[in-house]
Amino acid sequence: MKIVILGAGQVGSTVAESLASEANDLTVVDIDGAKQRLVMVNPEITDVGPKDFLVWDDCFSFPDLLVRVTRAMQVTVAHEDLKGRPHTLQCEGPMAELMQHEIDHLDGILAVDRAVGLDPFAFRSEWEKYHLPAERYGVPYPREAPDEAIATRLRSVAAGAS
């Protein structure tokens, strides 16, 4: 059984993410302002939307590091609750990125394994000197011809656009 718990509080998140990176069967995420906890049993991405975006991702497994990854802008997540009832969840933007990040954890994949482009790593403190928090999420682009789309996007990043 693999479990994602959303809205568990900061301390729980830190502990559980470090446990998860060892056990690969549990991951817990704090969400700012979350009013209730969502437990997702055996979550699985069953569909993705037509667009991707670049994200400067972070992780409790490496709190001082940001890593540039490509994520689907929209995902559909199928999961069960603790009573075994099936559910699906549509997510977009940062929430979609979060689900991909956490489900990757369950599969033993870290954001650093998905680094894309030249120079994909940054110390958080350095990155924050030059960027606003909102710049962690890039503009969505169609997934067609992904190599070309990423190359175009990286050229615009390199040219100073965001």
Ligand SMILES: [Zn+2]
């Ligand atoms: Zn993580």
